[in-house]
Amino acid sequence: MRFFAYLLLAATAATGCAETAAPTIPPGADRDASIDPDGGDDLDASVGAGGTDGGASDGGSGGAIPDGGGSWCETSVLCPSCPDPEGLCDEENPCPPGEACLLTGCEDFSRCFVIGGGACETDDDCANPAYECNLSVSRCLRKEPGCDDSNDCVAGFACEDEVCIDRRVPCVTGADCPHGYTCFFASADQRFCRRITRPCADDLDCLALGVLCGDADGDGSSECMPSLTPNEPDAVPCDDLQCPEALAPVCETAPDGTLATCGRFGLCSAAVQCAPGFECRDLWGDGRKECVSGPGSCVDSRACGPRAVCGSPRPGGPPACIGGPPI
Secondary structure (H helix, E strand, O other): OOOOOOHHHHHHHOOOOOOOOOOOOOOOOOOOOOOOOOOOOHHHHHHOOOOEEOOOOOOOOOOOOOOOOOOOOOOOOOOOOOOHHHHEEEEEEEOOEEEEEEEEOOOOEEEEEEEOEEEEOOOHOOOOOEEEEEEEOEEEOOOOOOOOOHHHHHOOOEOOOOOEEOOOOOOOOOHOOOOEEEEEEEOOOOEEEEEEOOEEHHHHHHHHHEEEEEOOOOOOOEEEEEEEOOOOOOOEEHHHHHHHOOOOOOOOEEEOOOOEEEOOEEEEEOOHHHHOOOOEEOOOOOOOOOEEEEEOOOOHHHHHOOOOEEEEOOOOOOOOEEEEOOO
């Protein structure tokens, strides 16, 4: 029996609330397990250690990664390994402040996920008045429900109309994801397409993705972006000035997420930056536009169902809702 509705899940992610129901926690489990402070972006499970594009053992649908929580549950593409039983949550086992109780994709089991919020020591460290410094976790947490941008949400969720929406698209490799995304192992039990070109203030914001922070399209705002020469000691993030060819004028991310190439599908601030016949559109809904081939079947991700995004397919073609089956 399903205990979560999609709208309830979205609202939960937005507020960090853990007062939602979930299946009975397996016998012997408790809630003393520590939670990754980086919101599931476990750096040990990121680039260089199986963080993106199939780097971890592929449990596949119905399989399990040996060191990812055992095989006591039915797994899925989104949840390739059973979650840690000690991290599960339900109405009787709520999450601590700054975390949300959300479905994992392994049957109906839910666990605590860290929501967004920067580090702080006092309220003065929280630039936005909608946040206050929670000293128990030393992070800026929203005082009211909602979100300002996707960095306020659990990894894989997007801030749409001030609500965090589940956009975890299941994947096996980066080829399953749209342009601008990579197949990301957020943790042993979470594998989904994650957007690379997310807003950033410095390289630290992009560390989990193994890329750099820069202004790819010259619009004055910064986003995470791979380098054209990521293995060079002086590597810099790709920007459109490095792509002078008319048929490949923008920075395009490779499926593995750690390399940029000059191509047709990439960030833009105006259509004139795109290849002939391409449009410059905001598919994510956060003001960051990208070159797309034609109008397509979706305007942005709001037109798509849960765990799906509006994006340009890797093989090419106009934007479409890309995603897997619902949990």
